[in-house]
Amino acid sequence: MRVEDIEHTAVIGAGVMGHALAQVFAQSGYEVALMDIDRDVLRWAEGQIQRNVELLREEDLTDLTVKDVLNSIYFTTSQREAARKADFILESVTENMxxxxxxxxxxxxxxxxxxxxxTNTSGLxxxxxxxxxxxPERVVGCHWWNPPYIMPLVEVIQGENTSPETVQATxxxxxxLGKEPIDVKKEVPGFIWNRLQIAVIREALHLLEEGVASVKDIDRAVKKGYALRSLVVGPFETMDLSSLNLFRAVSANLNPNLSNASEPSRLFEEKIKRGELGVAAGRGFYDYAGRSREEVIRERDRQLMALIKYLGLMP
Ligand SMILES: NC(=O)c1ccc[n+]([C@@H]2O[C@H](COP(=O)([O-])OP(=O)(O)OC[C@H]3O[C@@H](n4cnc5c(N)ncnc54)[C@H](O)[C@@H]3O)[C@@H](O)[C@H]2O)c1
Known part of the structure:
Protein backbone atom coordinates (compact mmCIF):
# COMPACT_ATOMS: atom_id res chain seq x y z
CA MET A 1 0.00 0.00 0.00
CA ARG A 2 1.45 3.35 -1.04
CA VAL A 3 0.35 6.63 0.46
CA GLU A 4 -0.55 7.99 -3.00
CA ASP A 5 -3.16 5.23 -3.27
CA ILE A 6 -5.03 6.32 -0.13
CA GLU A 7 -8.22 8.03 -1.17
CA HIS A 8 -11.00 6.62 0.97
CA THR A 9 -10.71 6.38 4.73
CA ALA A 10 -12.83 5.22 7.64
CA VAL A 11 -12.89 5.88 11.38
CA ILE A 12 -14.59 3.26 13.55
CA GLY A 13 -15.94 4.69 16.82
CA ALA A 14 -17.19 8.30 16.83
CA GLY A 15 -16.65 9.19 20.51
CA VAL A 16 -14.35 11.74 22.13
CA MET A 17 -11.50 10.92 19.72
CA GLY A 18 -13.22 9.34 16.71
CA HIS A 19 -15.35 12.32 15.65
CA ALA A 20 -12.33 14.64 15.66
CA LEU A 21 -10.19 12.10 13.79
CA ALA A 22 -12.77 11.96 11.00
CA GLN A 23 -12.73 15.75 10.97
CA VAL A 24 -8.91 15.82 10.56
CA PHE A 25 -9.11 13.35 7.64
CA ALA A 26 -11.89 15.37 5.99
CA GLN A 27 -10.03 18.67 6.45
CA SER A 28 -7.19 17.20 4.37
CA GLY A 29 -9.49 16.28 1.52
CA TYR A 30 -10.08 12.59 2.24
CA GLU A 31 -13.47 10.95 1.97
CA VAL A 32 -14.24 9.52 5.43
CA ALA A 33 -16.83 7.08 6.64
CA LEU A 34 -17.41 7.66 10.37
CA MET A 35 -19.00 4.63 11.97
CA ASP A 36 -20.40 4.01 15.46
CA ILE A 37 -22.78 1.40 16.82
CA ASP A 38 -24.68 4.15 18.60
CA ARG A 39 -26.78 6.45 16.40
CA ASP A 40 -26.96 9.09 19.17
CA VAL A 41 -23.15 9.25 19.24
CA LEU A 42 -23.12 9.92 15.49
CA ARG A 43 -25.61 12.78 15.94
CA TRP A 44 -23.47 14.18 18.77
CA ALA A 45 -20.32 13.74 16.62
CA GLU A 46 -21.80 15.83 13.81
CA GLY A 47 -22.57 18.69 16.24
CA GLN A 48 -19.08 18.46 17.75
CA ILE A 49 -17.39 18.59 14.34
CA GLN A 50 -19.47 21.64 13.48
CA ARG A 51 -18.38 23.39 16.71
CA ASN A 52 -14.71 22.40 16.23
CA VAL A 53 -14.60 23.77 12.67
CA GLU A 54 -16.33 26.99 13.76
CA LEU A 55 -13.68 27.41 16.47
CA LEU A 56 -10.87 26.82 13.94
CA ARG A 57 -12.44 29.46 11.68
CA GLU A 58 -12.80 31.97 14.54
CA GLU A 59 -9.08 31.50 15.26
CA ASP A 60 -8.18 31.85 11.53
CA LEU A 61 -6.84 28.32 11.46
CA THR A 62 -8.88 27.09 8.51
CA ASP A 63 -10.59 28.51 5.45
CA LEU A 64 -12.84 25.47 5.19
CA THR A 65 -16.48 25.84 6.08
CA VAL A 66 -18.45 23.44 8.25
CA LYS A 67 -20.23 22.36 5.06
CA ASP A 68 -16.91 21.62 3.28
CA VAL A 69 -15.84 19.34 6.11
CA LEU A 70 -19.20 17.63 6.67
CA ASN A 71 -19.58 17.01 2.92
CA SER A 72 -16.57 14.67 3.08
CA ILE A 73 -17.89 12.68 6.06
CA TYR A 74 -20.37 9.88 5.68
CA PHE A 75 -22.00 8.95 9.02
CA THR A 76 -23.05 5.32 9.35
CA THR A 77 -23.87 2.58 11.85
CA SER A 78 -22.79 -0.12 9.38
CA GLN A 79 -19.19 -1.28 9.72
CA ARG A 80 -19.46 -3.17 6.44
CA GLU A 81 -20.45 0.00 4.60
CA ALA A 82 -17.73 2.04 6.29
CA ALA A 83 -15.02 -0.48 5.41
CA ARG A 84 -16.09 -1.35 1.87
CA LYS A 85 -13.94 1.16 -0.03
CA ALA A 86 -11.55 2.33 2.70
CA ASP A 87 -7.81 2.28 1.98
CA PHE A 88 -6.91 3.40 5.51
CA ILE A 89 -9.07 2.53 8.54
CA LEU A 90 -8.46 3.92 12.00
CA GLU A 91 -10.31 2.18 14.80
CA SER A 92 -11.05 4.37 17.79
CA VAL A 93 -13.58 2.25 19.66
CA THR A 94 -13.75 1.70 23.43
CA GLU A 95 -10.39 0.82 25.04
CA ASN A 96 -11.11 -2.88 25.45
CA MET A 97 -9.06 -5.69 23.90
CA THR A 119 -5.55 1.34 16.09
CA ASN A 120 -5.81 4.40 18.30
CA THR A 121 -5.32 2.32 21.45
CA SER A 122 -3.76 4.31 24.30
CA GLY A 123 -1.89 1.34 25.67
CA LEU A 124 -3.22 -2.08 24.65
CA PRO A 136 -1.23 -8.71 11.08
CA GLU A 137 1.45 -7.04 8.94
CA ARG A 138 -1.19 -4.47 7.91
CA VAL A 139 -2.00 -3.51 11.53
CA VAL A 140 -0.23 -0.54 13.10
CA GLY A 141 -0.67 1.54 16.26
CA CYS A 142 -1.60 5.16 15.60
CA HIS A 143 -1.98 6.92 18.93
CA TRP A 144 -3.22 10.49 18.69
CA TRP A 145 -2.87 13.32 21.17
CA ASN A 146 -6.17 14.83 22.24
CA PRO A 147 -7.60 17.08 20.76
CA PRO A 148 -6.45 15.58 17.46
CA TYR A 149 -7.52 18.52 15.31
CA ILE A 150 -5.09 20.74 17.21
CA MET A 151 -2.23 18.60 18.51
CA PRO A 152 0.50 18.02 15.91
CA LEU A 153 1.98 14.66 16.99
CA VAL A 154 0.86 11.06 16.46
CA GLU A 155 2.70 8.04 17.91
CA VAL A 156 3.20 5.30 15.31
CA ILE A 157 3.60 1.98 17.11
CA GLN A 158 5.17 -1.00 15.40
CA GLY A 159 3.71 -4.22 16.71
CA GLU A 160 5.80 -7.37 16.34
CA ASN A 161 4.03 -8.16 13.06
CA THR A 162 3.72 -4.67 11.53
CA SER A 163 5.49 -4.54 8.16
CA PRO A 164 7.91 -1.71 7.26
CA GLU A 165 5.63 -0.91 4.27
CA THR A 166 2.67 -0.37 6.63
CA VAL A 167 4.76 1.92 8.84
CA GLN A 168 6.02 3.86 5.83
CA ALA A 169 2.55 4.35 4.34
CA THR A 170 1.20 5.40 7.76
CA LEU A 177 -2.73 15.44 7.28
CA GLY A 178 -0.04 17.87 8.45
CA LYS A 179 0.78 15.63 11.43
CA GLU A 180 4.23 14.64 12.70
CA PRO A 181 4.75 10.93 13.38
CA ILE A 182 6.76 9.84 16.42
CA ASP A 183 8.15 6.31 16.10
CA VAL A 184 7.56 3.87 18.93
CA LYS A 185 9.97 1.19 17.72
CA LYS A 186 9.30 -1.25 20.52
CA GLU A 187 5.86 -1.83 21.90
CA VAL A 188 5.74 -0.98 25.63
CA PRO A 189 2.68 -0.23 27.83
CA GLY A 190 1.72 3.45 27.54
CA PHE A 191 4.07 4.03 24.59
CA ILE A 192 5.95 7.37 25.06
CA TRP A 193 3.41 10.12 25.75
CA ASN A 194 1.40 8.33 28.44
CA ARG A 195 4.52 7.08 30.21
CA LEU A 196 5.90 10.62 30.45
CA GLN A 197 2.49 12.07 31.38
CA ILE A 198 1.81 9.50 34.10
CA ALA A 199 5.36 9.84 35.50
CA VAL A 200 4.72 13.57 36.01
CA ILE A 201 1.20 12.96 37.40
CA ARG A 202 2.49 10.33 39.85
CA GLU A 203 5.09 12.75 41.22
CA ALA A 204 2.59 15.67 41.29
CA LEU A 205 0.22 13.55 43.42
CA HIS A 206 3.13 12.47 45.61
CA LEU A 207 4.11 16.11 46.29
CA LEU A 208 0.48 16.90 47.14
CA GLU A 209 0.11 13.89 49.46
CA GLU A 210 3.31 14.90 51.27
CA GLY A 211 1.93 18.44 51.78
CA VAL A 212 4.87 19.97 49.91
CA ALA A 213 2.75 22.39 47.84
CA SER A 214 -0.83 23.18 46.82
CA VAL A 215 -2.58 21.84 43.71
CA LYS A 216 -2.42 25.30 42.16
CA ASP A 217 1.28 25.78 42.84
CA ILE A 218 2.21 22.33 41.49
CA ASP A 219 0.21 23.07 38.32
CA ARG A 220 1.91 26.49 38.07
CA ALA A 221 5.35 24.93 38.46
CA VAL A 222 4.59 22.69 35.48
CA LYS A 223 2.79 25.22 33.27
CA LYS A 224 5.00 28.26 33.76
CA GLY A 225 8.20 26.36 34.60
CA TYR A 226 8.92 22.85 33.40
CA ALA A 227 6.47 22.80 30.48
CA LEU A 228 7.28 26.31 29.27
CA ARG A 229 11.01 25.63 28.98
CA SER A 230 10.31 22.16 27.60
CA LEU A 231 8.72 23.82 24.57
CA VAL A 232 12.25 24.80 23.61
CA VAL A 233 14.46 22.08 25.11
CA GLY A 234 13.51 18.46 25.77
CA PRO A 235 14.94 16.40 28.66
CA PHE A 236 18.01 15.25 26.75
CA GLU A 237 18.80 18.77 25.54
CA THR A 238 18.32 20.02 29.12
CA MET A 239 20.87 17.51 30.43
CA ASP A 240 23.34 18.41 27.67
CA LEU A 241 22.95 22.12 28.39
CA SER A 242 23.76 21.78 32.08
CA SER A 243 26.16 18.87 32.16
CA LEU A 244 25.79 15.16 32.55
CA ASN A 245 27.90 15.34 35.75
CA LEU A 246 25.33 17.64 37.31
CA PHE A 247 22.34 15.53 36.28
CA ARG A 248 24.09 12.37 37.46
CA ALA A 249 24.60 13.98 40.88
CA VAL A 250 21.01 15.32 41.05
CA SER A 251 19.65 11.90 40.05
CA ALA A 252 21.75 10.14 42.70
CA ASN A 253 20.34 12.50 45.34
CA LEU A 254 16.71 12.65 44.15
CA ASN A 255 15.86 9.23 42.73
CA PRO A 256 15.46 7.60 46.16
CA ASN A 257 13.05 10.39 47.18
CA LEU A 258 10.74 10.22 44.16
CA SER A 259 7.54 8.25 44.12
CA ASN A 260 7.97 4.71 42.89
CA ALA A 261 4.38 3.78 43.79
CA SER A 262 3.07 0.84 41.80
CA GLU A 263 -0.55 1.52 42.87
CA PRO A 264 -2.63 4.61 41.97
CA SER A 265 -2.49 7.38 44.60
CA ARG A 266 -4.95 7.11 47.54
CA LEU A 267 -6.09 10.63 46.60
CA PHE A 268 -8.00 9.12 43.65
CA GLU A 269 -10.01 6.88 45.98
CA GLU A 270 -10.80 9.73 48.41
CA LYS A 271 -11.97 12.09 45.67
CA ILE A 272 -13.93 9.41 43.79
CA LYS A 273 -15.78 8.46 47.03
CA ARG A 274 -16.85 12.10 47.43
CA GLY A 275 -18.05 12.22 43.80
CA GLU A 276 -15.35 14.75 42.95
CA LEU A 277 -14.61 13.22 39.57
CA GLY A 278 -13.47 16.31 37.71
CA VAL A 279 -14.96 19.01 35.47
CA ALA A 280 -18.03 16.95 34.49
CA ALA A 281 -18.96 16.60 38.19
CA GLY A 282 -18.33 20.31 38.90
CA ARG A 283 -15.41 19.48 41.19
CA GLY A 284 -12.19 17.51 41.02
CA PHE A 285 -8.92 18.94 42.25
CA TYR A 286 -10.46 22.36 41.45
CA ASP A 287 -13.97 23.76 41.91
CA TYR A 288 -15.74 24.35 38.54
CA ALA A 289 -19.04 25.53 40.02
CA GLY A 290 -21.23 26.95 37.26
CA ARG A 291 -18.87 26.04 34.39
CA SER A 292 -19.78 23.19 32.04
CA ARG A 293 -17.24 20.64 30.81
CA GLU A 294 -17.86 21.91 27.30
CA GLU A 295 -16.98 25.46 28.33
CA VAL A 296 -13.76 24.41 30.08
CA ILE A 297 -12.68 22.31 27.07
CA ARG A 298 -13.39 25.19 24.64
CA GLU A 299 -11.28 27.51 26.77
CA ARG A 300 -8.41 24.97 26.80
CA ASP A 301 -8.72 24.53 23.03
CA ARG A 302 -8.67 28.29 22.40
CA GLN A 303 -5.49 28.66 24.45
CA LEU A 304 -3.86 25.68 22.73
CA MET A 305 -4.79 27.05 19.30
CA ALA A 306 -3.30 30.46 20.12
CA LEU A 307 -0.07 28.81 21.25
CA ILE A 308 0.17 26.44 18.31
CA LYS A 309 -0.56 29.29 15.91
CA TYR A 310 2.21 31.35 17.49
CA LEU A 311 4.63 28.42 17.26
CA GLY A 312 3.67 27.77 13.62
CA LEU A 313 2.70 24.18 14.40
CA MET A 314 -0.72 24.21 12.75
CA PRO A 315 -0.85 22.49 9.33
N1 LIG B 1 -9.93 10.24 25.11
C1 LIG B 1 -8.65 10.46 24.90
O1 LIG B 1 -8.08 11.46 25.36
C2 LIG B 1 -7.83 9.50 24.07
C3 LIG B 1 -6.58 9.93 23.55
C4 LIG B 1 -5.86 9.06 22.72
C5 LIG B 1 -6.37 7.80 22.42
N2 LIG B 1 -7.57 7.41 22.95
C6 LIG B 1 -8.06 6.08 22.56
O2 LIG B 1 -9.07 6.24 21.58
C7 LIG B 1 -10.03 5.18 21.68
C8 LIG B 1 -11.41 5.77 21.86
O3 LIG B 1 -11.42 6.56 23.03
P1 LIG B 1 -12.53 7.67 23.29
O4 LIG B 1 -12.03 8.49 24.43
O5 LIG B 1 -12.88 8.32 22.01
O6 LIG B 1 -13.73 6.73 23.79
P2 LIG B 1 -15.30 6.99 23.71
O7 LIG B 1 -15.89 6.09 24.72
O8 LIG B 1 -15.60 8.45 23.76
O9 LIG B 1 -15.68 6.46 22.23
C9 LIG B 1 -15.68 5.12 21.89
C10 LIG B 1 -16.81 4.91 20.88
O10 LIG B 1 -16.70 3.59 20.37
C11 LIG B 1 -18.02 3.16 20.10
N3 LIG B 1 -18.01 1.70 19.95
C12 LIG B 1 -17.91 0.75 20.89
N4 LIG B 1 -17.92 -0.48 20.33
C13 LIG B 1 -18.00 -0.27 18.99
C14 LIG B 1 -18.03 -1.13 17.86
N5 LIG B 1 -17.98 -2.45 17.99
N6 LIG B 1 -18.13 -0.57 16.63
C15 LIG B 1 -18.19 0.78 16.48
N7 LIG B 1 -18.16 1.64 17.51
C16 LIG B 1 -18.06 1.12 18.74
C17 LIG B 1 -18.84 3.64 21.28
O11 LIG B 1 -20.22 3.70 20.95
C18 LIG B 1 -18.21 5.02 21.50
O12 LIG B 1 -18.93 6.04 20.83
C19 LIG B 1 -9.58 4.31 22.84
O13 LIG B 1 -8.81 3.25 22.36
C20 LIG B 1 -8.72 5.27 23.67
O14 LIG B 1 -7.77 4.61 24.46
C21 LIG B 1 -8.33 8.22 23.74
Missing part, protein backbone atom coordinates in the same frame (compact mmCIF):
# COMPACT_ATOMS: atom_id res chain seq x y z
CA UNK A 98 -12.05 -7.92 23.17
CA UNK A 99 -13.99 -5.12 21.44
CA UNK A 100 -10.98 -4.01 19.39
CA UNK A 101 -10.14 -7.57 18.31
CA UNK A 102 -13.73 -8.18 17.25
CA UNK A 103 -13.86 -4.97 15.26
CA UNK A 104 -10.56 -5.55 13.48
CA UNK A 105 -11.23 -9.21 12.71
CA UNK A 106 -14.45 -8.25 10.92
CA UNK A 107 -12.82 -5.30 9.15
CA UNK A 108 -10.38 -7.68 7.52
CA UNK A 109 -13.21 -9.32 5.58
CA UNK A 110 -15.13 -6.11 4.91
CA UNK A 111 -12.27 -3.95 3.56
CA UNK A 112 -10.16 -4.22 0.38
CA UNK A 113 -7.13 -6.55 0.47
CA UNK A 114 -4.63 -3.68 0.62
CA UNK A 115 -6.23 -1.67 3.48
CA UNK A 116 -4.14 -0.51 6.42
CA UNK A 117 -5.74 -1.04 9.83
CA UNK A 118 -4.59 1.48 12.42
CA UNK A 125 -0.88 -4.39 22.75
CA UNK A 126 -0.89 -3.64 19.03
CA UNK A 127 0.55 -7.13 18.45
CA UNK A 128 -2.35 -8.77 20.30
CA UNK A 129 -4.89 -6.67 18.37
CA UNK A 130 -3.16 -7.52 15.07
CA UNK A 131 -3.33 -11.24 15.80
CA UNK A 132 -7.13 -11.12 15.54
CA UNK A 133 -6.55 -10.88 11.76
CA UNK A 134 -4.86 -13.05 9.16
CA UNK A 135 -2.92 -10.02 7.92
CA UNK A 171 3.98 7.98 8.10
CA UNK A 172 3.19 9.28 4.63
CA UNK A 173 -0.53 9.43 5.33
CA UNK A 174 -0.05 11.32 8.62
CA UNK A 175 2.18 13.83 6.85
CA UNK A 176 -0.55 14.52 4.28
Missing amino acids: KVKREVISKLEYQAPKHTIFA SVTEISEATRS HGFLKT
